[in-house]
Amino acid sequence: xxxxxxxxxxSAAALLLSNFATPALAxxxxxxxxxxxxxxxxxxxxxxxxxxxxxxxxxxxxxxEAPWGMAFLPNGDVLVTELLGKxxxxxxxxxxxxEAEEIKGVPAVIAGGxxxxxxxxxxxxxxxxxxxxLSFSVGDEAANRTRVVRAKLDGRTLTDVQTLFEVTPAKxxxxxxxxxxxxxxxxxxxxxxxxxxxxxxxxxxxxxxNQAQNLSxxxxxxxxxxxxxxxxxxNPFVGTSGARSEIYSYGHxxxxxxxxxxxxxxxxxxxxxxxxGDELNLIQSGQNYGxxxxxxxxxxxxxxxxxxxxxxxxGLIDPLAVWSPAIxxxxxxxxxxxxxRGWDGDVLAGGLRLDQGRGALLRVDLDAAGxxxxxxxxxxGDVRVRDVRQGPDGYIYILTTAMRNxxxxxxxxxxxxxxxxxxxxxxx
Numbered sequence: 001x002x003x004x005x006x007x008x009x010x011s012a013a014a015l016l017l018s019n020f021a022t023p024a025l026a027x028x029x030x031x032x033x034x035x036x037x038x039x040x041x042x043x044x045x046x047x048x049x050x051x052x053x054x055x056x057x058x059x060x061x062x063x064x065e066a067p068w069g070m071a072f073l074p075n076g077d078v079l080v081t082e083l084l085g086k087x088x089x090x091x092x093x094x095x096x097x098x099e100a101e102e103i104k105g106v107p108a109v110i111a112g113g114x115x116x117x118x119x120x121x122x123x124x125x126x127x128x129x130x131x132x133x134l135s136f137s138v139g140d141e142a143a144n145r146t147r148v149v150r151a152k153l154d155g156r157t158l159t160d161v162q163t164l165f166e167v168t169p170a171k172x173x174x175x176x177x178x179x180x181x182x183x184x185x186x187x188x189x190x191x192x193x194x195x196x197x198x199x200x201x202x203x204x205x206x207x208x209x210n211q212a213q214n215l216s217x218x219x220x221x222x223x224x225x226x227x228x229x230x231x232x233x234x235n236p237f238v239g240t241s242g243a244r245s246e247i248y249s250y251g252h253x254x255x256x257x258x259x260x261x262x263x264x265x266x267x268x269x270x271x272x273x274x275x276x277g278d279e280l281n282l283i284q285s286g287q288n289y290g291x292x293x294x295x296x297x298x299x300x301x302x303x304x305x306x307x308x309x310x311x312x313x314x315g316l317i318d319p320l321a322v323w324s325p326a327i328x329x330x331x332x333x334x335x336x337x338x339x340x341r342g343w344d345g346d347v348l349a350g351g352l353r354l355d356q357g358r359g360a361l362l363r364v365d366l367d368a369a370g371x372x373x374x375x376x377x378x379x380x381g382d383v384r385v386r387d388v389r390q391g392p393d394g395y396i397y398i399l400t401t402a403m404r405n406x407x408x409x410x411x412x413x414x415x416x417x418x419x420x421x422x423x424x425x426x427x428x
Contacts, residue, residue: 039311043296043322046354046362049377055340057380057398057417060096064088064414067399069119069135069180072391074127078416079153080399081134083116085109089156090416105158107149109136113174115144121181121189123150123227130154131227133164135179135191143170146177148191150229164229165246167218171196171208178222180258180332182267187227190248190283192255192269195220195291198300212251212291215243220291222255222269222283224248236286251289251316253297257332257349258283266370268320270332270349273297274307276324280349280364280372281317290316296324321364321372327351328359331387337394340421348378348396350385358403359384361419380417395419 066083073079078090087103090096109117115137123131130152138147145167151158176194183189196208196219203211212220215237223246224235237243257270267283277297281289294313299305312318323329331350335343349362354377361378383400391397395418402413 034309067414118179194254270329279319280321325355
């Protein structure tokens with residue numbers, strides 16, 4: 001419902017609301033930009049990476065309308081969210097098909113700008129309790145936020161919908177929601193929350209992006225909640241005066257890739273930088289990832305003014321990988337499958353737009369300790385990669401949209417792709 005390992009070359013936002021005036025202290029400083037103090041992480045240019053030749057993409061389902069997130073059911077069928085507010089059901093099997101009717105009972109969302117119906121995940125005990133979780137935006141352009149709900153999937157209808165979490169504070173403009181899910185072994189749920197948006201968007205007298213360093217705000221964080229929405233007692237800021245007890249990590253700009261490796265237990269995240277400086281991070285409880293105190297990104301605009309001279313600082317976590325120009329990362333998976341030779345333990349990062357061109361999938365080759373060994377680019381054509389998951393059959397599945405008009409109602413240009421190893425493709 002809608003209201004409105006080997007062989008790689010290793011490489012060293014919407015109009016401003018007229019009633020929101022930019023505070024004086026939030027103005028861009030005048031004068032020569034400060035000299036950049038380089039960080040330790042090599043910067044990768046994705047378009048300069050070698051292109052993969054060992055896989056090809058096979059279209060499983062077309063005609064999706066701005067797909068955003070997906071979750072595999074125990075029988076191999078797939079739930080897919082569409083940004084404009086629909087939850088769709090895909091039947092898997094010998095012949096895959098998108099059911100014509102949307103799933104009923106989905107809560108109303110505000111689908112504006114980057115907001116709408118975003119991620120979906122199943123409870124670890126879904127086979128027993130039938131619980132699914134959705135993240136979406138609510139409110140209006142003056143005050144909106146991310147909400148997380150739990151519901152029961154009864155056939156093709158959601159019942160017993162309960163709100164488990166809402167972001168505080170509300171924010172203006174439809175930007176930077178984060179909204180990715182991943183489960184931990186203790187059946188607690190991580191949820192990424194964006195910083196609220198780009199300048200001149202402001203809150204409490206400064207650019208809203210500064211909320212990422214404010215522990216009394218959910219903005220710019222990854223939060224951790226129990227499966228019923230309550231707060232785990234061992235969250236890192238429980239008992240810290242003035243801090244939100246849901247916070248798991250902070251200093252994030254806009255995390256839209258989030259996954260836990262089931263073998264190593266590591267939690268990885270990809271997040272959008274500002275005009276470059278996109279990051280792959282290893283997420284750890286209680287840690288500060290630096291935004292906007294440190295960043296490899298720059299202010300939007302032709303001048304590319306530094307946001308800060310520092311790309312790294314003591315006490316802040318450095319990224320595992322940095323991409324500039326931007327890849328606009330969205331969707332993240334860890335490969336734990338024998339179907340892709342030499343890929344076990346690697347991460348696959350979706351990219352919406354590589355250097356303002358077409359999107360792609362990037363494979364980051366990791367050693368057993370999680371160190372980056374190299375990268376390659378998996379080209380998929382003139383599409384944006386929105387989500388990537390490993391299915392229960394061991395294959396990698398990718399949600400894409402068209403490069404243009406992907407948010408427009410009626411533009412059914414989204415697809416579900418499967419990454420097929422070349423040697424397994426039947427010869428004709």
